[in-house]
Amino acid sequence: MANCGFGFCTSAIENPNDIFLxxxxxxxxxxxxxxxxxxxxxLFPSMDxxxxxxAALRDRIFGNPVFWLEKQFEEIVKLxxxxxxxxxxxxxxxxxEANQKTYSSDDIMTDSKTSRSKFKYQKLTAxxxxxxxxxxxxxxYETTATTLIYLIYExxxxxxxxxxLYEEIIQHFPNEVSTxxxx
Numbered sequence: 001m002a003n004c005g006f007g008f009c010t011s012a013i014e015n016p017n018d019i020f021l022x023x024x025x026x027x028x029x030x031x032x033x034x035x036x037x038x039x040x041x042x043l044f045p046s047m048d049x050x051x052x053x054x055a056a057l058r059d060r061i062f063g064n065p066v067f068w069l070e071k072q073f074e075e076i077v078k079l080x081x082x083x084x085x086x087x088x089x090x091x092x093x094x095x096x097e098a099n100q101k102t103y104s105s106d107d108i109m110t111d112s113k114t115s116r117s118k119f120k121y122q123k124l125t126a127x128x129x130x131x132x133x134x135x136x137x138x139x140x141y142e143t144t145a146t147t148l149i150y151l152i153y154e155x156x157x158x159x160x161x162x163x164x165l166y167e168e169i170i171q172h173f174p175n176e177v178s179t180x181x182x183x
Contacts, residue, residue, distance in 0.1 A: 020072075024141050026065035066134070073133040077126070091136055099123045 012021040037055045041048045059067065080096055124132065155162040 020069075023065040023069050024137065027069065027138060028142060069134055069137070070130050073130045074126070077129055077133070092133060095124060095129055095132060099129065 010018050010020045012018040015021075037051045041051045076092065077096065080092060155165065
């Protein structure tokens with residue numbers, strides 16, 4: 001996901017302790033656990049502001065994987081904008097290009113109620129750009145893993161399909177040691 005979405009490689013496949021993989025897992029684990037602060041805030045609404053501060057302090061002390069990933073995306077976007085890396089054809093590059101596009105007068109529309117002019121297309125803010133990166137990574141992480149697990153299960157249960165898939169792979173990639181999404 002990191003390579004096709006953002007053009008950077010991680011060692012997540014070879015290294016189960018890869019920092020990006022660990023942080024993604026922590027985000028998913030944190031969202032599935034019952035949150036004691038939410039429960040206490042629900043039971044005692046007057047404590048809500050205090051509990052938010054306690055949770056923020058906890059995140060500062062122990063770290064929050066969401067904040068860590070957002071900071072990494074912020075750095076990646078900054079580097080991409082500075083380097084003008086147009087040779088990467090990935091999601092991040094397309095979002096940055098769309099953000100840097102200049103619009104013509106044809107792209108302006110007038111609101112009939114307020115008579116105000118505005119662009120038909122709005123540029124993404126820095127926060128929206130980071131959030132889209134985060135969403136893409138999180139959505140792709142879980143769904144890809146689930147799909148691959150189901151695929152492997154089906155191949156294990158259907159030996160004839162597994163054999164046919166193997167033969168097609170050998171036919172199309174006879175001398176390949178490894179492949180990537182670019183091939």
